[in-house]
Amino acid sequence: MSGAATPGAGHHRGRRGYLELLGLAAAAALLVSRPDLSTLAAGLGLFLWGMTLLEEAIKRLSGGTLDRWLHTATSHPGRAIGVGALATALVQSSSLITLLAMSFVSAGLVALPGAIALLFGANLGTTTGAWLIASLGLRFDLAHYAMPLLALGLLGRYRLSGSLGGIAGLLLGVGLLFLGIDFMKLGFETWQDGIRLDGLAGDRLWHWPLFVLAGIVATVVMQSSHATLLLTLTALASGQLPYLPALAIAIGANIGTTVTAVLGALSAGIAARRLAGAHVIFNLATAAVALALLVPLAWLVDAVAELVGLAETAWPLKLALFHTLFNLLGIVLMLPWISRLADFLEHRFPEPARLAPTQARYLDSAALNHADTAVSAMEQECRRLDRRAYHLLCSAILMPSAEVIGHPPERRSVETPIDPDTWPLVNARYHERIKPLLAEILAFQARIDVPLTETQQERLAKLQARTLRMVEALRFGEVLQRSLLRHSARMSPLREAHDDLRLAVATGLNRLAEAQEGQTIAAPIDEVRRHWQDEMARRLRSRHLDPSLASSLMNDLHQASRLISALADPSSP
Template identity: 30%
Template sequence: MLTHIGNLFAFIGGLGMFLYGMDIMASGLQKTAGSKMKELLGYLTNNRFLGVLVGALVTAIIQSSSATTVMIVGFVNAGIMNLTQAAGVIMGANIGTTVTAWLVSANEWAGALKPDFFAPFVLGIGAFIITFSNRQNLTQKAEIAVGFGILFIGLSSMSSSIGMYQDSPVFYKAFQILGNNPILGILTGAVVTAIIQSSSASVGILQTLAMRGIVNWRSAIFITLGQNIGTCITAILSSAGANKTAKRAAVIHLLFNVMGAAIYGVIMTIFFGVFSDLAMQHITSTQISTFHTIFNVSVTILLFPFANLLVKLSGVIIKEDVEETEDEDEEVEEMVLRHLDPRILETPTFAVENAVKEVARMGYIVIGNLNRIIKEAGKEEPSQKKLDKIFQNEEVVNHLETMITGYLVKISQLSLPEKQIIVVNHLFDAITDIERAGDHVENIAECMQSLKKSGVRLTDEAKKELKEMAECTKNALHQSVRSLEEDNAELAAETRQKEQMVDKMEKEIRKNHIKRLKTESCAPEEGVFFMDIVSNLERISDHAENIAQYVLDENEKNITA
């Protein structure tokens, strides 16, 4: 009895090490490939073929189709990916997840290089590097080694714990029943995968059983088909609090896998009916990997031309509310984070990239307000409607500052490469500068409103000076936000030049204003508002320079690293 309990504990411990090893290895791979993630995002266009490739690559890196799909749901919910793009990436994710199965089966076909033979050595080397090395790039690679080692030690533990049961009639009878009943086999695979929320892990368990000669062809095939359906549960649960479009992305994932399982379920039932001798023969771990790959690649090829049909079908299942499809007020939409979603935190590298986009969006709202100021400054009397819009937009900026800060706090708690830690720290400072720049734009709008109410009018010369200075300030702010968004040191350097131009203009305007006061060509009341506006413009350019400096600092550290 104690022997059986000990074997159960060993199997559970081995499964835990396998899952933990996958997680650590995926984390290390993400950090190491972090610099390439932005490039991968750039391929997420309406070209579905590229979407398939990106989905396969990302899943191969993070070792989980479930995590990739959850991330896709987050992108769709954040409005940075449409359903057509999502369909292609989801298809690719199913191909990428086959990498783990081939790693597991390497114990059969790798000969003298069997992973479980040298896994302890790899784990030991990785642990020594993490403990004694101060070089982050090296420790990130060491994480991959540690994850790899733990993964295969876990597999070895699982395999050893069930070794004494390989001739057990209970296992034989169980898999015979599952093999003879395709629906039951598919359901078993789906339920087990849904419980542990990882098709890679459930396939790994099946392969471990296959290594001990416990699993037959028929049961393995139908369980594998069910595992592809069960992996959808993670994305479906993740989409529970998302918008309708994100829910449709999760449904596309489910439809794709259910259709694939149904097609192959029929084909393999007929196949085993013809080749009945093969059906009850033992299957190897490598043969499971081969079928798993053929299944996912062929289903992708088969359903790829019908991606738009899957998108339409998802719309039939998840119907859009009339209110959501109608045009809403622009300001209400801006109160929502467009590029950030909690699901994206599943992949820290993408979370940082999208945080940059959201901070840039906040900056562009302030730039839009400043542009309205420029237009109104040249008019005889500013429009109250336009000024009110500036005030409303400033409320949006304040709201975004709070939400983005909260999101950045969550990102900063994740495991990130050193470069991205620096980026996140600078984003905290950048949103403060953008928010303060927004405050100064609001101050200018209030000055213009006060001028309007008092009946005081600026001279034509003063209007011209303000417009020129405001235009230069806007250009400086725009370049600084672009430099942040694109990580462009050249634009950042140009921003500093623009800021210096604004400083010179401010000094010149002050001199001219004093001359006008001396000659009494402008009233003192006018001068108070005028100089307040000039002062606020100069401070906006200072904040633009601060933002540009963050970009320059990041690039300087990258060069010296």
């Protein structure tokens, strides 16, 4: 069956590749025949490339600072909106802030309402891009500044490393942005004598949704609302596009930005999907209000522009003002509904009723986008692994975990009768519940490919060392369990010593679960070991203990000591 399907699939891929090649050839022919379009397309490509390099450089230079800053801000909705707006204004990428917020929610670092407020602020902050392009990008010869930035960035990117390499990447990204804007200005100026868009007056009601749709499509195709706004602003400044249609296209660009969140949520968990849903709902609601009030908002923009002294024909600046006003209006309308929106999304996207035993809960692919969320996801998943290991170690000493974890174990717990058939073998349960989760943790750590600070690297190293010690302890527990099951009968000569040993290990596990590191964990088993070494010598002399049983007990005490030693943190005093 599979062999028969392969040729068809190969033929389909070949036909698709042929169509793609044909499309590229047609596009190349069009661009060669139209230098104006070629210049415009080159400018757009340079702009998008610059945005990508700028995001990478900012993530590299922040070293987790941006992540921690945004995480702290989400404790209060008003603060989250302000910080989201400021962060987006600084990095000029609402997509970066959106993916950060999704990473936080997926890793369990922030609650959904705080992340929603952060997204509201990111939407407001992204409007600063329109202001920068309208006020600076369309007035100055940016190519004059782009060339030295490109030269420094290219040389530094391939010759420098560390923070200096990050600064070089930042310069290169800004240089490409400047050059892209200048190329698009040149392309529209050349185009001005050819095709004109003056007929797009948009004087009918049904025209506005078409312009909004054009903004959505442009943003989805280019994966950047900044690029859509840049095209719109450049066309508006060159007289290629009337004012009111440009406002409608800006509304569509706002909706198109939700595609990034939706695409990011497809491979992420439930929490990220909830946040993507909030992003879509907010942008759709804001766009609907802005479209319904398009003419009144245009009047308001004219009034504010006159109040602050803008020229009547300063259309690009008015578009930037409109972009800010309708996003601000959306925040004002949606802010009182954040809690209800979060409740609705949690109901709409519920958590799975039960996770599979080997399924990781926090190792969401969205957490890999940023250092803090990746490390936090690792820490939380390793804690889950620890809890499973604690329960399995309780089985190794034939004690219910409820008698060990949560309160100090009591003597009566080890003196109850033992039914060997009721206890799962450590080795079988390890392969069922521990090893698969451990494999997911190690695979996730191998996929972390973002710059880490020295502190974050140390945290990951400690997590890995602790996890490996836990697995080593389980191996000792497996050997210990076999002996305890062999001598579990009430009248066994080793039962008394084994009860002391089990109680000592249980006490150590309890202290470990309560975060009492160091010598306090090993103290109970050390005391039991010293006592029974003396007691064995006494019983061997009086012939009350068989030498072979004494050998077994010595080995069991040694395995118990190794188990506890593996669990103790070697860095503790």
